Amino acid sequence: KNLRELARRPNVYCKISGFSLLSAEWTVQSITPWVMAALEAFGSNRCYFGTNWPVDRAFASYDAVVSAFRAVTANFSPSERSALLADNACRVYRI
Numbered sequence: 626k627n628l629r630e631l632a633r634r635p636n637v638y639c640k641i642s643g644f645s646l647l648s649a650e651w652t653v654q655s656i657t658p659w660v661m662a663a664l665e666a667f668g669s670n671r672c673y674f675g676t677n678w679p680v681d682r683a684f685a686s687y688d689a690v691v692s693a694f695r696a697v698t699a700n701f702s703p704s705e706r707s708a709l710l711a712d713n714a715c716r717v718y719r720i
Contacts, residue, residue: 629666632667639673641663642676642681644693645684669701669708673710
């Protein structure tokens with residue numbers, strides 16, 4: 626409920642990261658509800674993926690973190706995945 630309320634503000638974006646903060650033993654299945662809740666609230670045009678590096682290194686490899694996010698979003702369109710993996714962050718951080 627609170628996430629959806631926050632998403633009502635058009636100037637707020639959601640960085641999806643820190644899987645190890647949910648559980649040191651996270652899996653693709655365990656993070657999927659969290660990722661999908663953020664995406665449902667904010668949409669693929671106002672979310673972006675982050676690795677939370679170096680904190681996540683204590684619990685998984687960089688490749689595992691990126692692969693997990695890619696697995697959760699595997700059925701998204703190429704443009705949505707591009708937005709989530711790069712385009713939105715570039716826009717937010719003015720890169």
